Amino acid sequence: MSYQYQENLALDAQQRYSVKLKLIGLDICPYKVPADTWINDPKQWPAFEYQDVFHYLIKHPRTHFFLSGWVQTVFHMKTDSGHYVLKADVKPSWGVTDEPHHPWVALKKSGPVIAAHCNCMAGLRETCSHVGALLFKIEAAVRLGYTSSTCTDRPCEWNALFCKER
Ligand SMILES: [Zn+2]
Incomplete structure (x- = not known):
């Protein structure tokens, strides 16, 4: 550096x-x-927890700089081999004129990530912030119950609005 x-x-x-x-x-x-x-000396580190990661990456996109920003509506498709590909446009945290990035992730039905990609420079290594933001949104949806078939809370609306109005 x-x-x-x-x-x-x-x-x-x-x-x-x-x-x-x-x-x-x-x-x-x-x-x-x-x-x-x-x-x-890790013993001096802050008490940083999973939810802190989550908040930083997703819930307060306007207050961070490295990460992506706004994950738009997540769409998915099923492949012939039974896997799921999920994609979303991810807008930069600043500058409304900036073009969104286009990460996608491929998951097994049971959860694990098979592959991921993004059209940004870092996305070639499969671990860019846009991919991370997309994964966090998917994880949040599962954890908050929006992916359950018994969910009565308008998952599609949540999918569209999540992050955008925070
Ligand atoms: Zn990217």
Whole structure:
């Protein structure tokens, strides 16, 4: 990572980066913090839990920067081999003019991910933030009961609105 990382960003990205650093109370870019300042001691880490991941990735898309933002309606199809492909447009967290990305994931009926992809640069490695956001939305739907056949709570409306109005 370049020591001059921040300086080499485009101007708008540089501004967002400055806002972020200010938000966490840092005067200098973490990439510039000297190596002997970093501590290796998990016992001092915050009590970070699964729900924190969830909140960061999905419930507050406007407050984070790395992750994707708005997962639109999730659509799915069944393949000949009985697997499920789910896809959604994922809009960037900022800039309404930015084009949405197009991640898709392939799941076994029992849950596990078989494959994933996205048309963004990082998506070529199958682990971009858009894929992550899509997976989290699917997981949330299951956990909140929206995928149950006995659900009476308008799952399709939830699917369309989830995240968009947070
Ligand atoms: Zn992506």
